[in-house]
Amino acid sequence: MKIAIVGCGFVFDIYMRTIRAHPELEVVGVFDKSSERMKSVCTYYGFHSYQSIAEMLDDPEVEIVVNLTNIGSHYEVSRQALEAGKHVYSEKPLTKSLDQSRELFAIAEERRVRLYCAPSNIYSDTVRTIASAVAHGAIGKPLLVYAELDDSPIRLAGFENVFSRTGAPWPLYEEVREGCTYEHLGYHLVWICALFGPAVSVTAFSAELVGHKAKGLPAKVGTPDYSVANLYFSNGTAARITCSVVAPRDHRMRVIGEEGEISAAGYRRYRTPVRLERFTRGSLSARKLEVFQRHPILGSLFGVGGRRIPLSRNWKSEAVERDQQIRSTSQQRVIDWVRRRQVYAQDKFVGVAEMAREICEGKPQYLSPEFLLHLNELTLLTQNAGPQGVAVTPTTTFAPLGPIPGTFRRQPSLTTFRQRPLERLVPRL
Numbered sequence: 001m002k003i004a005i006v007g008c009g010f011v012f013d014i015y016m017r018t019i020r021a022h023p024e025l026e027v028v029g030v031f032d033k034s035s036e037r038m039k040s041v042c043t044y045y046g047f048h049s050y051q052s053i054a055e056m057l058d059d060p061e062v063e064i065v066v067n068l069t070n071i072g073s074h075y076e077v078s079r080q081a082l083e084a085g086k087h088v089y090s091e092k093p094l095t096k097s098l099d100q101s102r103e104l105f106a107i108a109e110e111r112r113v114r115l116y117c118a119p120s121n122i123y124s125d126t127v128r129t130i131a132s133a134v135a136h137g138a139i140g141k142p143l144l145v146y147a148e149l150d151d152s153p154i155r156l157a158g159f160e161n162v163f164s165r166t167g168a169p170w171p172l173y174e175e176v177r178e179g180c181t182y183e184h185l186g187y188h189l190v191w192i193c194a195l196f197g198p199a200v201s202v203t204a205f206s207a208e209l210v211g212h213k214a215k216g217l218p219a220k221v222g223t224p225d226y227s228v229a230n231l232y233f234s235n236g237t238a239a240r241i242t243c244s245v246v247a248p249r250d251h252r253m254r255v256i257g258e259e260g261e262i263s264a265a266g267y268r269r270y271r272t273p274v275r276l277e278r279f280t281r282g283s284l285s286a287r288k289l290e291v292f293q294r295h296p297i298l299g300s301l302f303g304v305g306g307r308r309i310p311l312s313r314n315w316k317s318e319a320v321e322r323d324q325q326i327r328s329t330s331q332q333r334v335i336d337w338v339r340r341r342q343v344y345a346q347d348k349f350v351g352v353a354e355m356a357r358e359i360c361e362g363k364p365q366y367l368s369p370e371f372l373l374h375l376n377e378l379t380l381l382t383q384n385a386g387p388q389g390v391a392v393t394p395t396t397t398f399a400p401l402g403p404i405p406g407t408f409r410r411q412p413s414l415t416t417f418r419q420r421p422l423e424r425l426v427p428r429l
């Protein structure tokens with residue numbers, strides 16, 4: 001399908017890392033209100049530039065508008081595109097007001113076009129693997145989810161010196177003003193709600209703990225840099241999601257069930273290994289030994305943390321495995337190779353690819369409008385909970401989504417794990 005992109009900032013270049021894995025998506029042009037940014041990306045990638053958003057929306061070739069503008073512009077840009085009869089894929093959060101988000105879906109319905117929203121990590125192999133293992137009973141009945149999104153102390157991370165491939169500065173002021181909850185909560189909400197359905201209650205807290213996060217901004221900007229959301233689902237599962245730019249990086253995802261735990265070190269690398277621990281008396285006892293806490297590899301011999309399970313693959317898995325950059329020096333390729341294996345490797349375009357596939361095949365929207373509205377409501381509730389906290393029943397809900405589309409390889413049965421020999425040796429301490 002033919003797409004046009006609005007917003008040529010930092011994340012634009014992250015999207016571009018995997019564009020070549022999606023030949024079915026053709027970029028017909030881009031627009032940014034900053035002519036400098038537009039010129040930079042057009043020079044680098046060879047894209048056509050539009051002189052205005054109106055010119056872009058008047059172009060009959062454009063089928064999908066990908067909205068990569070700042071959060072404050074999401075509503076206005078998406079509204080204009082939907083009203084012009086274009087499908088829209090927006091960066092998250094969809095808007096900063098549930099009423100505005102509802103309005104966008106109403107316009108989409110009226111114009112018979114579709115509105116989708118990031119994040120796309122629901123389509124990662126890591127999330128597919130967790131979802132399929134839980135669905136196949138690998139941990140028994142799921143009871144509890146712990147999801148961390150600590151992204152390191154923002155004021156110490158040196159973001160002032162981070163630039164994208166085409167020279168866009170990492171938007172430090174924007175990230176501080178909008179806050180880590182708007183920016184990050186969706187990455188965990190998307191997989192947790194896809195697995196367990198709509199939250200029937202939310203208890204949330206948010207606060208701004210740290211001052212002077214960026215030079216040139218007031219000491220406190222009035223936006224939380226720490227939040228915690230406790231969700232409760234109708235099947236009896238509870239989830240706790242933490243976001244901060246206060247604590248050092250920790251992106252762990254853990255689902256604990258009656259019989260075991262499934263975990264991954266983070267969502268930001270789409271093929272992050274997934275581990276399964278089937279609880280045994282040995283593995284639970286071994287945790288008490290300090291030596292195993294200090295030396296996780298040793299602990300794993302006694303069953304602590306379980307073992308890696310084969311990752312599911314999706315129709316676009318190769319996007320995060322191979323060098324997809326449009327232009328790369330050999331030095332850059334080495335850096336990218338290490339990054340893909342050790343830091344992060346996302347395929348941000350896979351959400352647009354899934355959207356295009358559903359439109360072309362006339363399939364219903366897997367991430368349904370009701371689902372996306374629910375995520376938006378939970379994000380807004382958590383961001384705005386404040387230090388006194390809130391305990392509320394969300395106003396939005398959605399029908400279960402079912403299995404994540406596009407999975408190629410499913411796991412073998414994971415419920416018949418045999419204990420490791422050493423597990424049996426651990427005394428009951």
Ligand SMILES: NC(=O)c1ccc[n+]([C@@H]2O[C@H](COP(=O)([O-])OP(=O)(O)OC[C@H]3O[C@@H](n4cnc5c(N)ncnc54)[C@H](O)[C@@H]3O)[C@@H](O)[C@H]2O)c1
Pocket residue numbers: 006007008009010011012031032033034037053068069070071073077091092093168169170171174183
């Ligand atoms: N920075 C990241 O690492 C990152 C990662 C994932 C998602 N995101 C999301 O992507 C979006 C963009 O983030 P970013 O980091 O690229 O920000 P950015 O500030 O670097 O870029 C945003 C661009 O949008 C343009 N823009 C804003 N309003 C516009 C409008 N009305 N019309 C045309 N152009 C407009 C700006 O001029 C700017 O070039 C945000 O929603 C953010 O949450 C960012």
